[in-house]
Amino acid sequence: MIAELGLALLWMAAALACLSLVAGALFLRGGPKDLASLVRPASVAQGVLTAAAFGLLIALFVRSDMSVELVARNSHSLKPMLFKVAGAWGNHEGSMLLWLTILGLSGALVALFERRLREDTLVATLAAQAALSLGFFAFLLFSSNPFNRLPIAPPDGQGLNPLLQDPGLAFHPPTLYIGYVGLSVAFSFAVGALVTREIGPAFARAMRPWVLGSWIFLTLGITAGSYWAYYELGWGGWWFWDPVENVSLVPWLAGAALLHSVAVTATRNALRAWTVMLAVIGFSMSMVGTFIVRSGLLTSVHSFAVDPERGTFLLVLMAIYIGGALALFALRAGTVAEGKKFALLSREGSLVINNLLLTTILALVLLGTLYPIVAEAMGEKISVGPPYYNKVAGPLALILCLVMVAGPLLAWRRDDGKRLWSRLPPAVLAGALVLFGLVLFGGSVRILPLLGMTVAAVVAVASLAPLWGRNLRRTPLPTWGMVIAHFGVAVALAGMAAESAFIKERLVAAAPGETVKVDDFAVTFVGVRPIAGPNYTAIEGRLVATTGSGASFTLRPEARTFPGLMGGPPTETNEAALLTRPGGQLYAVLGQPVTSPDGTAERYQLRLWWKPLVWWIWLGGALIAIGAALSMLGRAQLLAMWRTHRSKKAQERFAP
Amino acid sequence: MKARLLIAAMMTLTSLPLEAQDRLPPAPYAYQQLNDPAKEAKAKALMETLRCLVCQGQSIADSDAPLAGDMRHEVRTKIAAGESPDTIRKWLVARYGNWVSYDPPFDGATALLWLGPLLFLGVGGWLAFGRFRRAGGEDER
Numbered sequence: 001m002i003a004e005l006g007l008a009l010l011w012m013a014a015a016l017a018c019l020s021l022v023a024g025a026l027f028l029r030g031g032p033k034d035l036a037s038l039v040r041p042a043s044v045a046q047g048v049l050t051a052a053a054f055g056l057l058i059a060l061f062v063r064s065d066m067s068v069e070l071v072a073r074n075s076h077s078l079k080p081m082l083f084k085v086a087g088a089w090g091n092h093e094g095s096m097l098l099w100l101t102i103l104g105l106s107g108a109l110v111a112l113f114e115r116r117l118r119e120d121t122l123v124a125t126l127a128a129q130a131a132l133s134l135g136f137f138a139f140l141l142f143s144s145n146p147f148n149r150l151p152i153a154p155p156d157g158q159g160l161n162p163l164l165q166d167p168g169l170a171f172h173p174p175t176l177y178i179g180y181v182g183l184s185v186a187f188s189f190a191v192g193a194l195v196t197r198e199i200g201p202a203f204a205r206a207m208r209p210w211v212l213g214s215w216i217f218l219t220l221g222i223t224a225g226s227y228w229a230y231y232e233l234g235w236g237g238w239w240f241w242d243p244v245e246n247v248s249l250v251p252w253l254a255g256a257a258l259l260h261s262v263a264v265t266a267t268r269n270a271l272r273a274w275t276v277m278l279a280v281i282g283f284s285m286s287m288v289g290t291f292i293v294r295s296g297l298l299t300s301v302h303s304f305a306v307d308p309e310r311g312t313f314l315l316v317l318m319a320i321y322i323g324g325a326l327a328l329f330a331l332r333a334g335t336v337a338e339g340k341k342f343a344l345l346s347r348e349g350s351l352v353i354n355n356l357l358l359t360t361i362l363a364l365v366l367l368g369t370l371y372p373i374v375a376e377a378m379g380e381k382i383s384v385g386p387p388y389y390n391k392v393a394g395p396l397a398l399i400l401c402l403v404m405v406a407g408p409l410l411a412w413r414r415d416d417g418k419r420l421w422s423r424l425p426p427a428v429l430a431g432a433l434v435l436f437g438l439v440l441f442g443g444s445v446r447i448l449p450l451l452g453m454t455v456a457a458v459v460a461v462a463s464l465a466p467l468w469g470r471n472l473r474r475t476p477l478p479t480w481g482m483v484i485a486h487f488g489v490a491v492a493l494a495g496m497a498a499e500s501a502f503i504k505e506r507l508v509a510a511a512p513g514e515t516v517k518v519d520d521f522a523v524t525f526v527g528v529r530p531i532a533g534p535n536y537t538a539i540e541g542r543l544v545a546t547t548g549s550g551a552s553f554t555l556r557p558e559a560r561t562f563p564g565l566m567g568g569p570p571t572e573t574n575e576a577a578l579l580t581r582p583g584g585q586l587y588a589v590l591g592q593p594v595t596s597p598d599g600t601a602e603r604y605q606l607r608l609w610w611k612p613l614v615w616w617i618w619l620g621g622a623l624i625a626i627g628a629a630l631s632m633l634g635r636a637q638l639l640a641m642w643r644t645h646r647s648k649k650a651q652e653r654f655a656p
Numbered sequence: 657m658k659a660r661l662l663i664a665a666m667m668t669l670t671s672l673p674l675e676a677q678d679r680l681p682p683a684p685y686a687y688q689q690l691n692d693p694a695k696e697a698k699a700k701a702l703m704e705t706l707r708c709l710v711c712q713g714q715s716i717a718d719s720d721a722p723l724a725g726d727m728r729h730e731v732r733t734k735i736a737a738g739e740s741p742d743t744i745r746k747w748l749v750a751r752y753g754n755w756v757s758y759d760p761p762f763d764g765a766t767a768l769l770w771l772g773p774l775l776f777l778g779v780g781g782w783l784a785f786g787r788f789r790r791a792g793g794e795d796e797r
Contacts, residue, residue, distance in 0.1 A: 235718030242713040338787055356780050364773040371769050380765045385715070385758025387705045392773050505700070507687050574720075591687065591720075605687050 003068050003147040006056035010097075010147075013049040013104065014137035016042045017130040024127025028120060028195060036123050040111040043126045046133065047101075047108030054088075054101040057146055061088045067153035070094065070146050075157040080534055086170040092294065092310075093146035095173060099290070100136050102181040106210070107133065110185060116206050118198055125192030132184055135317045143313050166232060176221035176248060180286035182214020183251060186258065187283035190276045191325055194332045199272045200339075204265035205635075207279065211262055212632040215255035216625050222248055223621030234574030236587045236609050238499075238617060241389045246369045247289030250362055254282040257358040259628075260351050268412055270339040270348055273329075274355070280329060284322045285362070291318050292369070343414035350407035357400040361393050368392075394448050401455050401493065404486055405462040427462035431455070445501045452497030460490035477634025485627025492620025498613040499584075506608040509594045519610035520548040521586055523555075528590070528604060536560045538575075541590035541604065545579055553579050557590040584612040685732035686725030692736075699732050702741040705758045706731070706748065715758065 020042040027035040060068050061084050064077040074091045075084055089098045107129040114122055140146070189207045193199045225248065230238040239245065258278040265275045291314045342348040368384040375382050405427065409420045434457040438445055463486035466479060506518040512527040526542040538560040546552040555577035562571045579586040591605030690696040703717035708724040716724040716731075727748075734744050748756050760766045 233718070234720075237718050240713060240715075244713075344785070352784050356777065356784055360773055360777045360780060363776045367769060367772050371766075375765060378765075381753055381755040382760050382766060383707050383755055383758050384760055384769065385705065385707065385713075387759035388769070392770075396773070396777075505689070507689050509687065607687075 002056050002060055002063075002065070003149060006053045006060075007145065007147040009049045009053040009056070010137065010141060013046045013053065014134065014141065016046040016049065017104075017133040017137060020046065020130035021127050021134060024123045024130065027123055028127070036119060039123050039126050043111040043130065044108040046130070047104035047106075050097075050101045050104035050133075054097050057094060057097060058085055058088045060147075061085060064157065066155070066157055067149055069148045069150045072150060072154050072157045076535075077156055078535060082167065082170055089173050093140070093144045095177070096136065096140050096144055096294075097146050098174065098177055099181060100133060100140060102177055103129070103133050103136065103184055106182060106185050107188075110188075110210075114206055116202050117192075118196065118202075121192050121196045121198045121203065123192075124195040125188045128188035128191040128195075129184065132188065132321065135321065139310075139313055139317060143310055166228065172221060172224055172228060175217050175224065179214045179216075179218030179221055179255075180251060180283075180290065182210055182217060183255060183279075183283040183286050185210040186214070186279040187325065190279035191328060194276060194328050194336075197332065197335065199276060199336055201266050201269050204262050204275060208259070208262050208266055209632055209635055211255060211259045211279075211282075212628050212635070215252070215259055216628045216632070218248070218252045218255055219621060219625040219628065222252055223618050223625070226621075227618050230614075231576050231578060232573070234576055234589050235607075236576070236589075236611060238614070241368075241386050243369045244293055246365050247285075247292050250365055250369075251282060251285040251289060253358050253362040253365070254278060254285050257355045257362070258282050260358075261355050264348050264351050265339070268340055268342075268348060270342065271352070272339045273333055273336040274338065276336070277329060278355070278359075280322075280325045281359075284318075284325070285366075287318045287321065288366075291315060340413075342412075345410065345417055346414045347407060347410045347412045350403055350410055353403050354400065354407065357396055357403065361396050361400070364392050364396075365389070390448055394452075398451055398455050401459050401489065404489065405459055408466045408482060408486070409462075423465040423468065424462065427458045427465070430461040431458035433457070442501070449497040449501035452493055453501070456490045456494035456497060459493070460487060463487045463490060478631045481627045481629070481631030481634060483627070484630060485624045488620045488623025488625075488627055490620070491616050491623055492618075495613045495616030495618075495620060499611050499617070502612045504610040506606075508606050508608075509603040510606050511603045516606065516608060518586070518608045521610065522546045523586075523588070523606075523608055525604070525606060531558070533560065536562045539590065541577075541588075541606075543577070543588055543606075545586055545588075547581075555579055555586070555588045557588045559590050559592075580615060584610060585614050586610055683726050683729030685729040685736075687728075688732075690732055690736055695735050696732075698741055699735040702735070702744060703728055703731055706745075707756050707758055709752060709756060 020039050023035040023038045023042070027033070027039070057070075060071050061075055062081070064071065064075060064084065066072045066075075066077075070091060070093050071087075074094075075087045079087070088094045107126060110122075110129065111126055114125075117125070186207050189203060189210070193203045222245075225245070226238050229240065229245075230236060258275070261271050261275045261278055264271045291311075294310070294314060368388055372382055372384055405424075406420055409423055410417075411419075431454045435450070435454040438450055438453060442450075463483055467475060467483055504519040506516055508514075508516050510516060510525040512525055515522050515524045517523075522545070524544045524546070526544055528539050528541050531538050531540045538558040540556050540558050543555040543557070544552055545555060557577040558575040560573045560575060562573070564570045574589050574591075577588045579588075587607075587609040589607040591607060594603040594605060690699060700717060704715050706716045706727065708714045708716045708719040708721055708727070710721050710723050711719045714724075716727045731744060734747075735741070745757055745759075754760060760769060762770050
């Protein structure tokens with residue numbers, strides 16, 4: 001019954017999306033006023049019903065109802081509960097339903113809480129959101145129904161990719177999806193504003209929390225995904241410039257550009273057409289990412305099903321939405337003035353350079369991701385990887401960081417540069433100290449990490465400059481947010497540069513009792529023992545790492561073997577052991593056993609790395625997200641409301 | 657790691673020689689570093705820019721695939737024998753095509769890839785400042 005109810009709820013939600021779209025369109029074309037009052041409740045109900053359907057799908061996974069095809073294919077009754085629940089979105093159909101749920105819920109939130117926009121712009125926005133939902137409902141209901149029943153229920157399910165049986169999976173897709181789909185609201189606001197021609201500060205202020213919110217989730221999703229790759233794949237890489245990583249980076253870059261340009265539109269009523277354009281690009285990139293990953297254009301752990309029919313369906317949907325929005329933009333762009341103009345040396349000027357560099361990096365990441373696919377279609381097989389991105393995106397990113405130093409120290413409209421020059425010397429001094437220190441004592445460091453660490457020092461000091469000489473208690477939250485986020489960029493940059501410049505690697509075949517030196521650590525391989533997990537068996541190695549000062553720590557890396565599914569070959573994964581120290585992380589992996597020619601004295605392959613400052617990368621990511629969250633809180637005016645409330649109370653107390 | 661590899665192996669490969677390699681012990685330099693740190697650093701830098709041909713978007717420097725191990729052995733042996741990284745890359749490209757190198761060469765087929773970002777930056781900058789900048793020194797207000 002649960003599956004049938006879920007399907008019925010989905011059809012009802014699709015019908016409500018249809019209603020919102022038709023009523024909204026008729027109202028905007030001059031229909032009766034009553035139609036507008038239908039759109040808000042219909043949007044809310046659509047969100048609630050979709051969320052209920054998703055809840056029912058999770059219930060099916062929790063109950064391990066194997067008569068449902070999706071559950072039988074992706075779950076197993078013996079799986080730990082967390083992975084049963086996560087299994088609901090660890091597959092194609094479930095993840096599309098999650099996508100629709102978030103799309104519907106964000107539409108509902110806009111319908112409930114948005115009060116700043118004109119009525120007709122809001123109706124147009126909700127209608128646009130309903131149009132987006134409708135396409136994905138069609139996709140779900142006609143080509144990937146998650147509630148499909150099997151004619152004969154199998155005795156048990158087929159399990160889930162063991163690599164994905166990790167707590168990270170439970171949170172990684174929902175986090176990224178909230179980020180992706182949050183941008184859909186910015187897209188709908190842009191379409192709505194284009195339809196009614198209300199493009200100005202009110203529109204920008206309504207859009208800003210959505211841009212910030214989804215960008216926070218994208219930042220967290222990418223940071224967590226990077227950490228997952230780091231400890232799960234067993235080689236200690238934290239970014240591979242893999243196409244799947246790239247398509248999550250592209251919407252993040254668009255979001256970063258958009259949240260800076262939306263600030264200009266909200267504060268100065270400038271860059272109007274550009275902000276609208278970026279809002280369209282942001283969600284378009286989310287859809288391109290979903291299409292590339294889901295269509296099987298790239299085969300990876302992320303593409304659950306390779307099915308040309310679904311790929312074509314998604315491609316057509318994407319073409320309609322992106323093409324439609326761009327056509328609307330082209331029709332209306334002529335009537336949208338860019339707004340107030342400004343000098344090159346001004347806050348707006350630096351933000352335009354920021355946007356230019358961010359969109360250029362976005363374009364080159366997209367180019368590098370799609371180029372091999374197009375080249376292969378033309379008969380040329382090439383690879384685009386880290387060397388390309390480092391050479392092209394690296395320098396641009398460093399320039400971007402330097403612009404980031406200048407922007408917050410410039411005034412709006414135009415600036416004489418006095419404040420910038422007076423606050424720059426300490427930052428330049430910090431950069432110079434790091435540069436000279438590295439050149440004199442750092443050994444041979446490659447040019448990009450060298451410049452990376454120098455720029456990180458400059459940014460770290462300069463990012464705090466906007467706080468100098470201010471009353472810290474009275475500094476508004478958005479300013480704090482900006483300072484913390486910019487400081488986070490410096491921290492992450494320092495981590496990346498230091499890790500690639502000073503990493504120490506030791507690969508050895510060690511016998512029990514042997515000691516290996518890596519950087520300051522003496523690592524003794526004590527031995528191995530077999531262990532059994534809930535659904536795997538493993539060999540656990542025991543390593544004792546002793547630091548130069550005599551402190552010792554035990555590391556237990558594992559080599560796990562998951563039994564083959566349906567008679568398939570068993571799957572092996574490496575669980576790295578990490579030792580976090582203030583200066584970095586010691587990373588240990590237990591590899592294959594090696595037998596000596598006479599068949600005795602078993603040795604094991606050990607991979608040991610000392611990675612200086614590596615955890616700063618994710619600390620930086622977290623700081624960026626915290627900064628954005630503070631900025632959002634400040635904009636939400638919650639604190640201001642609380643302060644007025646408190647001062648009112650205080651006044652009442654002293655009232656005669 | 658292995659799962660990715662297996663999926664890739666099932667989908668892209670059915671060739672027998674590679675499966676046969678699975679059963680041989682790994683080549684000595686697959687999991688063993690060169691004694692000379694300078695040469696090892698050179699080998700490592702080169703390995704990071706070579707694609708593991710049977711994996712999903714991984715370099716041979718971070719893959720457990722047997723083929724990646726063999727290629728690491730090949731690279732380390734050649735570096736130890738004093739060959740330059742460029743020569744080794746050329747030799748590998750001659751054998752496997754440009755697919756093996758993550759560092760695409762600059763030629764007719766990749767001109768757009770390398771020049772695209774510059775072009776974008778130039779046109780974007782020209783458009784942006786043509787459109788937003790206040791003309792000369794005159795003030796609008």
